[in-house]
Amino acid sequence: xxxxxxxxxxxxxxxxxxxxxxxxxxxxxxAERLSVTKASANSxxxxxxxxxxxxxxxxxxxFLTPSGREHAEFTSKKHRVIQEFFTxxxxxxxxxxxxxxCAIEHVISNDSIYAMQEFIRTEKLNHTTRNFRGTHCSNPxxxxxxxx
Amino acid sequence: xxxxxxxxxxxxxxxxxxxxxxxxxxxxxxAERLSVTKASANSxxxxxxxxxxxxxxxxxxxFLTPSGREHAEFTSKKHRVIQEFFTxxxxxxxxxxxxxxCAIEHVISNDSIYAMQEFIRTEKLNHTTRNFRGTHCSNPxxxxxxxx
DNA sequence: ATCAGCAGTTAGGGGAATCTAACTATATAG
DNA sequence: CTATATAGTTAGATTCCCCTAACTGCTGAT
Numbered sequence: 623x624x625x626x627x628x629x630x631x632x633x634x635x636x637x638x639x640x641x642x643x644x645x646x647x648x649x650x651x652x653a654e655r656l657s658v659t660k661a662s663a664n665s666x667x668x669x670x671x672x673x674x675x676x677x678x679x680x681x682x683x684x685f686l687t688p689s690g691r692e693h694a695e696f697t698s699k700k701h702r703v704i705q706e707f708f709t710x711x712x713x714x715x716x717x718x719x720x721x722x723x724c725a726i727e728h729v730i731s732n733d734s735i736y737a738m739q740e741f742i743r744t745e746k747l748n749h750t751t752r753n754f755r756g757t758h759c760s761n762p763x764x765x766x767x768x769x770x
Numbered sequence: 771x772x773x774x775x776x777x778x779x780x781x782x783x784x785x786x787x788x789x790x791x792x793x794x795x796x797x798x799x800x801a802e803r804l805s806v807t808k809a810s811a812n813s814x815x816x817x818x819x820x821x822x823x824x825x826x827x828x829x830x831x832x833f834l835t836p837s838g839r840e841h842a843e844f845t846s847k848k849h850r851v852i853q854e855f856f857t858x859x860x861x862x863x864x865x866x867x868x869x870x871x872c873a874i875e876h877v878i879s880n881d882s883i884y885a886m887q888e889f890i891r892t893e894k895l896n897h898t899t900r901n902f903r904g905t906h907c908s909n910p911x912x913x914x915x916x917x918x
Numbered sequence: 919a920t921c922a923g924c925a926g927t928t929a930g931g932g933g934a935a936t937c938t939a940a941c942t943a944t945a946t947a948g
Numbered sequence: 949c950t951a952t953a954t955a956g957t958t959a960g961a962t963t964c965c966c967c968t969a970a971c972t973g974c975t976g977a978t
Contacts, residue, residue, distance in 0.1 A: 629965065649926060662966055664927060669964095681926060681973065712885035722882050729873035737860035777935065797956060810936055812957060817934090829943060829956060 638694035646683030776876040786842035794831030
């Protein structure tokens with residue numbers, strides 16, 4: 623997977639999220655989502671298509687190539703993990719967590735993403751077990767059970 | 771506190787860490803620490819001094835102004851919180867945690883930093899209590915106590 | 919079938935950060 | 949005290965990403 627700038631990673635992610643079942647993304651929508659001008663979005667499309675990550679026929683909708691899709695999915699997955707970790711474990715407000723995830727996803731290591739994922743998974747198990755046994759849950763913000 | 775680019779925040783942090791009790795930082799050391807050329811570091815110093823964050827007399831050591839120090843300390847504190855959270859809570863390798871902290875510190879919200887800090891504090895309390903009571907600790911990677 | 923309005927494109931420019939290369943200043947070893 | 953190594957500076961080019969302004973292409977309402 624080729625190395626991309628954060629900016630390009632964001633464009634790719636936007637295209638991924640704006641495309642749905644057979645439909646591609648439009649320059650205007652991409653521009654709006656990323657709060658840039660159409661000119662900027664358009665120029666980014668040249669860059670991404672040179673890297674083989676999107677199709678870019680003039681005046682046509684934009685589609686991800688398999689390689690572009692793979693890259694976008696990976697970024698998007700990191701986003702989801704961070705978002706979930708920040709909201710569910712750290713109990714950060716969803717809007718702020720989303721903003722943070724949007725920035726952090728481009729710079730965080732795979733190791734740390736994996737660790738967050740495992741942490742979430744483990745916490746879930748603990749919740750289930752502990753709730754089943756009726757014991758107090760020590761996770762911050764967990765109000766499912768009360769101390770006897 | 772004025773808005774700074776990530777790059778400038780990094781330069782400021784480097785100066786902070788390279789200065790010690792009355793001594794300022796040197797261009798060469800700053801450049802080396804950030805893996806850029808002396809020319810780049812030098813040009814960054816002009817920017818920072820225009821913003822009133824450092825003193826920058828030609829051929830003299832570089833000192834933080836009160837405002838620069840304040841900014842650097844804040845960044846540095848965020849770095850420490852992230853580093854501690856990633857190593858102690860997520861059990862990520864220290865070197866990787868450091869790299870991640872170095873990038874994340876510039877983009878993460880104050881809310882999330884605060885949440886990490888609180889999480890660490892709470893975990894510490896739980897450890898103490900639980901260990902005292904001799905119960906099993908469910909925190910990932912905690913091997914202090916065993917289930918009876 | 920036309921044309922107004924919207925979508926997309928192109929050209930040109932600017933700021934931020936980096937580099938190399940060539941320069942000047944400082945300081946220290948002899 | 950001078951020579952030379954090291955530190956710092958300057959100039960100029962490059963890359964990335966953004967902008968505005970002005971253009972071209974497309975399409976649906978009449």
